[in-house]
Amino acid sequence: MVTASNAKDQEEFQLGSFFPYKVRVFGTAVGTAVSSVYRERYGLSVSEWRTMSILGHTQALSASEIVERSSMDKVNVSRAVQSLRKKELLRRDIDGEDRRKSVLRLTEKGLAVFNDVIPLVRNVEAALTANLSEEEQASLLALMEKVQKNAEALIGDMSADAGNET
């Protein structure tokens, strides 16, 4: 038994019990369950849905304000806006004060779609956590947030390393 610990460490890696793998599978399942609702009904992508749902209640924001609230980057938002305009769900005007800025709002059609989708996604949301107690739901959210913070810290570290060797 000379080769014990070292060889074992490497040999026993099991994808199925690897935490990040489980997270990804979990996230994909949840994401698919929700997004297929608005995809099937209205052909909306995730970015489009996010954009709509942020505009839905606040109305009239610029693209960069949407970026701030949606964890999407500006490229993503720009494409969602284009595609929503093509579908006539969203209208874009130019800010009078600053002509770089857009003023985005849902059209009536867009608002109608949004209001139609809301109860559907709310149902899915409810079904996802139906068999969890209030405490469990709160705990799940809290733990996810904690892990997410750790992940973001790691990502930050890595890009810092990449840019800067000092």
Next chain:
Amino acid sequence: MVTASNAKDQEEFQLGSFFPYKVRVFGTAVGTAVSSVYRERYGLSVSEWRTMSILGHTQALSASEIVERSSMDKVNVSRAVQSLRKKELLRRDIDGEDRRKSVLRLTEKGLAVFNDVIPLVRNVEAALTANLSEEEQASLLALMEKVQKNAEALIGDMSADAGNET
């Protein structure tokens, strides 16, 4: 106060407190933290990493056996295999009994890469849950699994509805 409940339901949708949105943001952060490790070091994609890690310890599987163990579909696996072969990290032979089947195993080079990456991803895994107690980790996994089952049930229902109207 005539318009109370109905209007409110629709108006108050907040993306930031929408459970599936939180899950997606969480999953993306975790996924990015891990995959950038093997992407930056060896240019491996998630599918490639999964394929390697399944072959790593069991050795010599067919593509469809990888499909069963990886929550990837066969297209995904096929492409990962191609790309790993191009990098000479994986070797494919043809099964003598059934010439449709492939026999996949890591090359020496592939095994070396795999063994090199394992401690790195293990570190990330540890860092992600460093500030969670054993109980919290167990609870997080259990709750994710519960929600995931719900999500899979929903997805199953939806595709059943789509195919079949009776």
Next chain:
DNA sequence: GACAGATAGTTGCAAATGATACTAATAGGA
């Protein structure tokens, strides 16, 4: 032993995502 179906894996096309570079407009000095 030939033919219908099932199975293993591949290919091609379209949508989605990420990273980088670019254009247009504004702001802040000198």
Next chain:
DNA sequence: TCCTATTAGTATCATTTGCAACTATCTGTC
């Protein structure tokens, strides 16, 4: 006023992913 740096948003290209159709091989039945 003019010049540089910033900011808003768009365009470009490479990767990734999903879906559907396709090829090759095998199995079972007649």
